Amino acid sequence: MRIFIAGASGAIGGPLVSQLVARGHEVVGTTRSAAKTGALRALGAEPVVVDALDPDSVADVVAKAEPEVIVHQLTALGGPPDFRNVKRMAAATNRLRTEGTDHLLAAGRAVGVRRFVAQSNSSWMERAPGSLADEDDRIEPNPPADAKEAVAALRHLEEAVTGITWADGIALRYGGFYGPGTGIETAPDAVMAGLIRKRRFPIVGGGTGVWPLVHITDAASATVAVIERGKPGIYHVADDDPAPVHVWLPVLAAALGAKPPRRIPAWPVRLLAGGAAVDMMTRARGISSEKIKRELGWTPRYPSWRTGFAEGLS
Template identity: 30%
Template sequence: MRYLVTGATGFIGSKLVWELLQRGHEVVALVRNPRKSGALRELGAEVRHGDITDRSAVVAAMRDVDGVFHVAARYKIGDRDKQALYRTNVEGTRQVLEAMAELGIPRGVYTSSIAVFSDTKGHIPDESYRHEGPFLNEYERTKWIAHYEVALPMIARGLPLVIVMPGVVYGPGDTSLVHTLLRLYLRGVLLAVPGGVTYSWTYVDDVVEGHISAMERGREGESYILAGPGVSLREVLRVASELTGVPAPKLEVPPRLISMASVLASGLERVVPLPPLLASETLRTIAGTTYLGNSAKAGRELGFSPRELREGLEPTLQYEKSRL
């Protein structure tokens, strides 16, 4: 089969390209930054340059493919450029899905996120749950719009699309807030952990497998949560300490204190730019929040079977340590 992958230089997209090529498929990789395309060419992917917000570039890359993996997204918490998040996550998704419809592409997989649920407040929702706001950060909001106001209406009009909703994705090569926290921990400068923060930790290779299964086996029009085990950040660092010998932080910051700091940061950032880790929306996002999802449906229909935290955390920590 011949597939187009958007976001092919990203954390999930690059590993998806590699796995598809390993399985004998042809891959067209849509790449925004030409300087990042060398590794994809070496793997054997056909590289096309262009931005997903550019309809002509998307259509040109999409011609003659059997399916589309729309993985591209802008994932930055504390990002001051809110318009860039909207352009990529909403308008970019609209351009890709409309191009699919225009060209009559027979199959597509769109990468949404359980972030569209926002803070699940300890609950573990399935695909039937729908959060209606408010949102803690602009990433949640723009992914919600792309999911519910772009993808689902196009599915209702007949677009042959499957939606996958990963949990918090981690693994070697990650560049997210999780990566930053793990590096701070390994350097011994993470003095405290935000209390109550709990994620569905999903190893990147399992997410890639879920994408491919969704393309091959998923029911058109359905959404599938790809979520690993729900584990608190405090427990993650305890396991990390067992694996590395680096002591985990003993202090835990109460969610109420982080919420108060978020309010203060909101006032400060009107006057002076704050680093992403101290931005008000970052603090809101880690104030005792839980990002959880029930992947039972993906298990039944896609064979999705995420690994336990320790199994994925060990190679992740080894990778991060090698790059300190």
């Protein structure tokens, strides 16, 4: 198939392009930076530079690409993890999940794509302690005040994509990425790994929030399966071992050669970083990926973050 990947230079872009090209697909991949076109070309994609928030530019590049499938992997995550930059990245990502989604959908409809696959995530599944969320569960209806815009953006993306009738619309709720290119890796300049090594990524409160995780190559292989044979709707993509933060974070720190993470009460974090950070650390909910395994035969290379951290961070 001819596949248009919006956001092909992001964390999942490299392994996704490589896997699609290896399976004989033609890939057109977008980036915001001309400096990244060479890397995309080296992976076998046809690179294009586009501003995803410019509807005319999006319509133009999609029309020229004439894809059968559009894959929406646009985010604005990256750069230094200081408070100001994090707020800026979040706001930009919210726009890409709302305006960017709408622009890609309009462009896809105009050229008659058969399938539209979009990146959502599982961070804000409705809080229900002790159970794993499946695809029938909803996004949290009452998030903390400082997460409302992000949650609304995710809800917009999922409803817009799965609500189309002119193509197969599929949203992928990924677990947290780790592995090469994600920031949780052994590379010396990896942002999140650097925070963990400096003990600046603490366990907040009891660390009871359950974070589903997925190695980046497994996230890409799941996406390939959905591109090739997925059905309209939602699929969860994570490994088989969802675990509370207080369980997996010390193991990750050890794998990175770092000291154990600090433990910090919830109340100062709520004052300094907001309610969303505390909620994620203490109330986040794990997900089940049984649907994609059952329907599409997807099998992760790293079924647990335990083996993934030991073998897949470089």
